[in-house]
Amino acid sequence: MHRLKEDTTESDNSTSVMNWCQIEASILESDFTEEEVLHVINDLANDMAPGPDGFPIMFFQKCWHFIKEDIMGTVNEFCTTGTINPKHNSTFITLVPKKDHIETIKDCRPICLLTSVYKIIAKVLSTKLKLVMDKLISPVQCAYIEGRQITDGTLIANELVDSRLRYGNAGIVCNIDLEKVNTSKTRTIAVGDVPNLATWEEEFGCSTDCLPFMYLGMPLGANSGSKRIWDPILEKFDARLSVWRKISLSRGGKLGLLKCILSSLPTYYFSLFKAPISCINILEKKMRNFLWEYKEGAKTSHLVNWDLVRATKEKGGLGVCDLKLMNLALLAKWCWRFGVEKNKLWYKIVEDKYGTDFSKWIPGNITETYGVSRWRVIAGTASLISENSTLFVHSGSAIAFWNDIWCGQLPLASVSPNLYKLSTNRNVTIANMISLEGNWKFEFKRVLTNQEVEEYASLLTIIGDNPPIQDALPDTRR
Secondary structure: HHHHHHHHHHHHHHHHHHHHHHHHHHHOOOOOOHHHHHHHHHOOOOOOOOOOOOOOHHHHHHHHHHHHHHHHHHHHHHHOOOOOOOOHOEEEEEEEOOOOOOOOOHHHHEEEEHHHHHHHHHHHHHHHHHHHHHHHHHHHHOOOOOOOOOHHHHHHHHHHHHHHHHHOOOOOEEEOOOOOOHHHEEEEEEEEOOHHHHHHHHHHEEEEEEOOOOOEEEEEEEOOOOOOOHHHHHHHHHHHHHHOOOOOOHHHHHHHHHHHHHHHOOOOHHHOOOOHHHHHHHHHHHHHHHHHHOOOOOHHHOOOOOHHHHHHHHHHOOHHHHHHHHHHHHHHHHHHHHOOOOHHHHHHHHHHHHHHOOOOOOOOOOOOOOOOOHHHHHHHOHHHHHHHOEOOOOOOOOOOOOOOOOOOOOOHHHHHHHHHHEOOOOEOHHHHEEEEOOEEEEOOOOOHHHHHHHHHHHHHHHHHHOOOOOOOOOOEEE
């Protein structure tokens, strides 16, 4: 009977998947509708340079009421034949130099001017493909797909390397140059004590390297507290400032460069690494000195306190980014994603490695040593999310009764620590705390003492005698 239920469930799931695939296929195969085309035209930027046809997108937006029949005729022709008329498929391509002295084609940036009709057809196609792109592309591809981020790959790689090092499982990382598929540029990196590494090097015809090394523009396998990983950011700051100091810039121009360029240089690193305070101080010192024209050995004072410079304009400041707060905010963004991206590869790896019994919305504290893991530092910023967001109870099946902040300003585990320790299931959800009669259902390991009874009474004054009303909607967070 149990097996029959499993077979029935599997059959229902297969039928559901098949029906959904058929719906997706019908959407992809259907002709473009007038609503789809008009929606795309309104979404496209109307101030871009026109292509070979000479018509900017603004023309189609303003004149849609009398050209829609011609446009829909062209679009329907594409849907029927599968080809675009050559007059709409012509493109102007020009190369814009990236620097003064051009040596290779890589020193130029290609600029393509497409016809507006081509843009419209391509945009409608891409909008349709978004429905299935996540299923067509392997989950290990962490970039260029909506909903995936390139930093996902770096986090995954660091966690896998950390697990290998932590448990003594030796392995090899192959860093392959896919641009040219050149074995001479391919590197093998030993993770742990790998015997006969020279044999692998000879087999692949590549060179060897060691941890840490650069992967997707970030260090892989570096210790969390290492300051050396921030050397590339310091070098980028110095390279920019050395050029700007040769240019006569007004104070307003310098301020604009600080806010738009310098403040954004460490953003990529900030999204995965917590910068040491010493590095933050060095970066902000360089920003201060540039703004106030400070030179080594010169007696030049800063005109305004840096705290006021970083304050918002509403508070009388200049709105320069606080690098420390930006770093914490970008790390805390992972904790927000932790509660909403349950089907992503990075989440599944973190879940398998650290577990998710603490909460379904934010990661719990990690007591293991740091190693080369990035997740322990990220999990340390979870309080920024829990203290500045609100959980809304609907079904109650996704909110932890003790560990999530759903009633009051603190988790109930902190409000009633003794009751939390006595609970038979510390990770129980709100839904499982409500009986069939609609009352609270507490289960403790033993009979409560008088002091614990008083704590229990205080807890009921916070959560109320009657549980929240449940409905079929999923629990949400805002």
